[in-house]
Amino acid sequence: MIELLNVRKAYNQGRSNEFWALDGIDLVVERGRMTAFRGPSGSGKTTLLTLVGCLARPTSGRVRLDGRDISGLPERFLTQIRRRTFGFVFQQFNLIQGLSARDNIMLPAYPLGGDGRALRERAEELLVALRLGHRGDARVEWLSGGEQQRVAIARALINDPEVVIADEPTANLDSALAREFLAIVEGLKDQGKTILLSSHDPLVTEAGMVDRVHSLRDGRLVTAG
Amino acid sequence: MPAWLTRQQALIDFTLASLARRKLKNLGLLLVYTLIVFLLASVMLFGHALRREAAAVLKDSPEVIIQRMVAGRHDLIPPGYLDRLGHIRGVQSQQGRLWGYYYDPVVKANYTVMVPGPDAASPVATGRVVVGAAMARARGLAPGNLISLRAYSGRLFSFTVADVLDHDSELVSADLVLMTEADFRAFFEITAGHYTDIVLSVANPQEVRNVAAKISAALPDSRPILRDEVLRTYESVFNWREGIVLVLLAGALLAFAIFAWEKASGLSAEEKREIGILKAIGWETGDVLKMKFWEGALVSLTAFLLGYVAAYLHVFHFASALFEPVLKGWAVLYPRFELTPAVDGLQVATLFFFTVFPYTVATTVPIWRAAITDPDAAMRG
Numbered sequence: 392m393i394e395l396l397n398v399r400k401a402y403n404q405g406r407s408n409e410f411w412a413l414d415g416i417d418l419v420v421e422r423g424r425m426t427a428f429r430g431p432s433g434s435g436k437t438t439l440l441t442l443v444g445c446l447a448r449p450t451s452g453r454v455r456l457d458g459r460d461i462s463g464l465p466e467r468f469l470t471q472i473r474r475r476t477f478g479f480v481f482q483q484f485n486l487i488q489g490l491s492a493r494d495n496i497m498l499p500a501y502p503l504g505g506d507g508r509a510l511r512e513r514a515e516e517l518l519v520a521l522r523l524g525h526r527g528d529a530r531v532e533w534l535s536g537g538e539q540q541r542v543a544i545a546r547a548l549i550n551d552p553e554v555v556i557a558d559e560p561t562a563n564l565d566s567a568l569a570r571e572f573l574a575i576v577e578g579l580k581d582q583g584k585t586i587l588l589s590s591h592d593p594l595v596t597e598a599g600m601v602d603r604v605h606s607l608r609d610g611r612l613v614t615a616g
Numbered sequence: 617m618p619a620w621l622t623r624q625q626a627l628i629d630f631t632l633a634s635l636a637r638r639k640l641k642n643l644g645l646l647l648v649y650t651l652i653v654f655l656l657a658s659v660m661l662f663g664h665a666l667r668r669e670a671a672a673v674l675k676d677s678p679e680v681i682i683q684r685m686v687a688g689r690h691d692l693i694p695p696g697y698l699d700r701l702g703h704i705r706g707v708q709s710q711q712g713r714l715w716g717y718y719y720d721p722v723v724k725a726n727y728t729v730m731v732p733g734p735d736a737a738s739p740v741a742t743g744r745v746v747v748g749a750a751m752a753r754a755r756g757l758a759p760g761n762l763i764s765l766r767a768y769s770g771r772l773f774s775f776t777v778a779d780v781l782d783h784d785s786e787l788v789s790a791d792l793v794l795m796t797e798a799d800f801r802a803f804f805e806i807t808a809g810h811y812t813d814i815v816l817s818v819a820n821p822q823e824v825r826n827v828a829a830k831i832s833a834a835l836p837d838s839r840p841i842l843r844d845e846v847l848r849t850y851e852s853v854f855n856w857r858e859g860i861v862l863v864l865l866a867g868a869l870l871a872f873a874i875f876a877w878e879k880a881s882g883l884s885a886e887e888k889r890e891i892g893i894l895k896a897i898g899w900e901t902g903d904v905l906k907m908k909f910w911e912g913a914l915v916s917l918t919a920f921l922l923g924y925v926a927a928y929l930h931v932f933h934f935a936s937a938l939f940e941p942v943l944k945g946w947a948v949l950y951p952r953f954e955l956t957p958a959v960d961g962l963q964v965a966t967l968f969f970f971t972v973f974p975y976t977v978a979t980t981v982p983i984w985r986a987a988i989t990d991p992d993a994a995m996r997g
């Protein structure tokens with residue numbers, strides 16, 4: 392379970408261009424559920440996901456993961472939690488150009504120092520599961536948008552995280568590919584994973600498999616659905 | 617396999633895959649880097665081997681050589697000097713030597729003409745000469761051939777070539793002509809009792825300098841030359857020649873240093889973005905630094921090994937073809953010799969430190985700034 396208690400996040404604090412991206416967020420994300428955050432650009436959706444996913448620390452307030460306060464941990468510990476607990480699918484996919492799909496998928500596992508063969512087998516399973524079995528050796532820039540996103544999903548899953556975080560996952564996809572993405576994350580939810588999405592695409596926020604939708608505006612939660 | 621090792625292996629795998637993305641650029645860098653190591657290592661290996669060779673040759677040379685000076689110039693030793701030297705305490709034995717230079721207009725080269733010592737390995741008979749290998753090549757001589765030399769007096773002398781000196785000693789015997797004392801005196805018109813110089817052996821090696829001082833006092837017009845001084849002179853000559861080559865290389869070295877620094881330390885926007893992605897997906901700052909360390913280490917180590925092996929082959933199997941004229945010095949009669957392979961550990965370590973270390977540091981250090989950026993940067997595109 393993930394809890395946020397009166398979380399605030401400022402950028403450029405103390406300078407003339409100080410900006411509060413989040414301003415007093417109280418939130419509980421339940422395990423095994425799919426939660427979506429919607430809101431206009433600049434409403435704080437992405438910042439919220441970075442705090443939940445241990446990519447950044449709140450300026451004030453508490454973030455708890457399974458009851459443990461992680462908001463004040465040093466970067467090193469946050470990284471360890473991040474790579475074991477969270478898998479990220481970024482809006483721009485953020486794949487490393489020039490590397491093959493398989494290499495990209497295995498990247499998050501390298502610092503863990505596990506068995507190389509087991510890692511390659513796991514990457515192969517994910518490639519097959521996401522219908523990329525024939526594209527493993529292809530450089531990622533040669534893949535279509537849908538394929539690139541499936542590589543990004545496979546990469547998010549390589550360390551078998553409990554939580555998958557997707558930031559604006561359908562922003563660069565057409566409707567057919569957006570539905571395909573939703574089908575994949577529904578499968579992940581069925582496997583017991585917690586899914587957190589940010590989107591202002593109604594196709595996502597109004598999808599049947601989404602358990603909760605939170606609306607954000609100006610860094611505050613305005614409604615919960 | 618321990619986790620630490622598998623982690624390093626994974627990081628190296630990734631680094632290699634990452635380097636392979638810019639094959640042409642990285643291969644070009646590796647080639648230039650290897651060439652620089654090759655040039656530096658060649659000069660160092662050649663200089664070191666030559667010094668060793670010279671030291672080995674001079675090891676058996678006389679401890680003290682006495683020359684007579686007239687008006688600051690080397691002159692013949694007059695009769696009586698040998699006996700007077702024998703009376704100086706500490707002198708174990710003394711022997712007059714006869715040698716000189718002869719310019720052969722046929723091949724436009726100078727020969728060193730010598731009378732071999734009493735215990736020489738190549739004794740000669742009257743009317744016969746033993747010649748060095750380079751001279752034999754230049755004049756097309758073989759044992760049994762006749763050679764005519766016109767003395768400085770204008771008289772023509774004919775000698776039969778008794779033997780050609782062994783190839784192994786060519787470094788010191790390339791231009792040598794050995795003849796009997798009688799032939800030598802007749803050829804150069806040096807009367808009996810005169811010598812070119814005198815060689816001494818000293819009973820106690822610790823006393824060499826004292827004996828030299830006594831000789832200077834007893835024979836004020838003489839100049840004692842110590843073996844240590846000769847060795848030091850050789851050392852300086854080799855150092856000087858090595859220096860010349862290194863100065864010539866300095867331009868290339870500087871260009872490479874700028875190029876390597878630029879390549880290694882300049883972080884492109886793409887590389888910064890990649891570091892952000894790696895951090896966002898769970899890499900620690902330390903992992904990114906390790907990966908970059910491996911990148912620098914793999915490139916520089918490969919260049920070092922390739923360059924050093926190529927230099928070894930160049931110096932010891934291809935006779936340093938590139939530097940021969942500068943490092944060996946100029947001569948009409950070039951000795952042909954193969955250097956004994958010799959590698960100095962300290963020299964290897966120095967070269968390693970000045971090539972591998974700076975590049976690895978230049979690759980790793982600038983990454984620090986990029987690697988400590990917040991991982992949420994990747995989330996914001």
